[in-house]
Amino acid sequence: MEAVVLNKKIKWYSVDSFWGEVAAHIEHTDVVLDVGCGIVPMNYFRPALHIMLEPYKEYSDILLERHKDDKSILVLCGKAQETLKCFSDNSVDTVFLLDVIEHFEKHDGFDVLRHLERIARKQVIVFTPLGFMPQHAEAGETDGWGLSGVSYQDHLSGWLPEDFGETWDFHICEDFHSYDFRQRKLDQPYGAMFAIKTFTHKLQPKAENIINIRRPLPSEIELDRVTSVLNITQAELAATQAELATTQAAFADAQLVLNKPIIRVQRKLWRLVKFWK
Numbered sequence: 001m002e003a004v005v006l007n008k009k010i011k012w013y014s015v016d017s018f019w020g021e022v023a024a025h026i027e028h029t030d031v032v033l034d035v036g037c038g039i040v041p042m043n044y045f046r047p048a049l050h051i052m053l054e055p056y057k058e059y060s061d062i063l064l065e066r067h068k069d070d071k072s073i074l075v076l077c078g079k080a081q082e083t084l085k086c087f088s089d090n091s092v093d094t095v096f097l098l099d100v101i102e103h104f105e106k107h108d109g110f111d112v113l114r115h116l117e118r119i120a121r122k123q124v125i126v127f128t129p130l131g132f133m134p135q136h137a138e139a140g141e142t143d144g145w146g147l148s149g150v151s152y153q154d155h156l157s158g159w160l161p162e163d164f165g166e167t168w169d170f171h172i173c174e175d176f177h178s179y180d181f182r183q184r185k186l187d188q189p190y191g192a193m194f195a196i197k198t199f200t201h202k203l204q205p206k207a208e209n210i211i212n213i214r215r216p217l218p219s220e221i222e223l224d225r226v227t228s229v230l231n232i233t234q235a236e237l238a239a240t241q242a243e244l245a246t247t248q249a250a251f252a253d254a255q256l257v258l259n260k261p262i263i264r265v266q267r268k269l270w271r272l273v274k275f276w277k
Contacts, residue, residue, distance in 0.1 A: 012172050029123070033094070042098060060076075085115070089119065
């Protein structure tokens, strides 16, 4: 079901159709920044470069070990508010913030969203509970994965469509969460929301002064060499084809001359003279 509420495009889904339906709205891109991914990064598609930004060292160590042989994955250990400042405008295609923003205080969450919109070229995808969903972990507990990251499990804010700008789309399931992170059944279900912002014609800011001083890459040098050899080969081939065309034309002219009637008679007489000699 689709509706417009407060100038915002909102679609509602059942629990069974939620993930599959929303996945159709996620573009497959080449460079992805996955913020606060824990030990379960996004898996909607496989990008050419998957940057995983995780603040908790135990989680980032697991990611490093798991993906140590995968050169398409870069694992960074750092807090979002600080690390996102290091990314240039429009420096990645898509930014994912899945089950993360509710762990920020509201003002910090808004700051993170501003960075995500600045960094992404194509899409920003946020997944969070619909409104405030209470969650608190006690000291000494383990997290949902049986690890020690409980200090990152508390929910500090709740988010609704009106917290986002007018250019966002929203996909909502109103009874998505039935269990807490301890896998205990909740007294009442809580909703969940995907907020997706898609950029259609986002312009890259231009530097005031661009000085093209740099050393060519080895691949560029090799490409220039191969291109030069190819150009020479093509020129030689064109010259050979021209010579062949000239030879074929001369051969055709000779055949025309030899096939003229007077020439055929002279050839027959010459063969007779040779025979009588």
